[in-house]
Amino acid sequence: MKLSEIVYEFSHLFFPNCCVICGTKLLSPEEGVCLECLYKLPKTNDFKEVDNSTETLLAGRFPFERAASFCEFSKEGMFQSIIHHIKYNHREKLGVAMGRLFGQDLLESDFICSIDVIVPVPLHPKKQRERGYNQSERIAEGFSEVTAIPISRDNLVRIVYNPTQTRLSKTQRWENVKNIFKVTNPSEFSEKHILLVDDVVTTGSTLEACAIALGKCSNIKISVATLARVL
Ligand SMILES: [Zn+2]
Numbered sequence: 001m002k003l004s005e006i007v008y009e010f011s012h013l014f015f016p017n018c019c020v021i022c023g024t025k026l027l028s029p030e031e032g033v034c035l036e037c038l039y040k041l042p043k044t045n046d047f048k049e050v051d052n053s054t055e056t057l058l059a060g061r062f063p064f065e066r067a068a069s070f071c072e073f074s075k076e077g078m079f080q081s082i083i084h085h086i087k088y089n090h091r092e093k094l095g096v097a098m099g100r101l102f103g104q105d106l107l108e109s110d111f112i113c114s115i116d117v118i119v120p121v122p123l124h125p126k127k128q129r130e131r132g133y134n135q136s137e138r139i140a141e142g143f144s145e146v147t148a149i150p151i152s153r154d155n156l157v158r159i160v161y162n163p164t165q166t167r168l169s170k171t172q173r174w175e176n177v178k179n180i181f182k183v184t185n186p187s188e189f190s191e192k193h194i195l196l197v198d199d200v201v202t203t204g205s206t207l208e209a210c211a212i213a214l215g216k217c218s219n220i221k222i223s224v225a226t227l228a229r230v231l
Pocket residue numbers: 019020021022023024033034035036037038
């Protein structure tokens with residue numbers, strides 16, 4: 001046994017690394033979810049079809065090239081648990097790992113072939129300080145690792161701190177998010193095809209608000225990739 005493996009085993013005696021879904025003890029290369037659970041992920045595979053359900057959800061809200069979600073998010077479902085750990089339990093690396101898996105799937109298609117830059121949906125700086133990280137940025141990092149597309153972390157910014165949207169209606173969500181984003185330097189994005197990355201899409205209002213802010217940039221194209229789509 002190598003020293004690194006001994007250190008790994010020893011540290012996990014005290015900080016057990018278990019699958020967030022089934023509780024099985026993980027083997028060292030696995031990040032947060034065991035291989036058996038990864039195999040059972042409720043993938044949408046919607047990147048393979050035009051007019052898929054994510055695109056239908058966003059249609060008419062703002063102009064976009066393509067949109068796709070990695071997995072289906074249902075109440076009490078497997079992916080709800082994964083998103084919960086990524087957002088609220090400091091499982092940042094699980095966000096990177098999921099972004100990597102989604103990026104690998106997208107590499108098999110023409111979905112990302114003309115993307116110039118990945119833009120994670122930003123958190124307000126206060127919220128990011130509270131959480132310690134932006135989960136969408138972690139997902140974007142996984143994407144970037146496998147696709148080699150660069151990330152822009154600070155040109156699209158959230159300028160209004162707003163409370164959680166979880167319990168709001170569709171109209172209330174829209175009132176809550178419009179005009180809360182800003183592009184600091186519009187020329188940086190001009191002529192670019194941007195991939196907006198978010199953790200979960202529910203009504204699409206947050207993504208629409210980002211698209212409105214990005215509208216200040218000349219001749220841009222927008223595509224969207226979210227880790228989960230609420231059913
Ligand atoms: Zn498992």
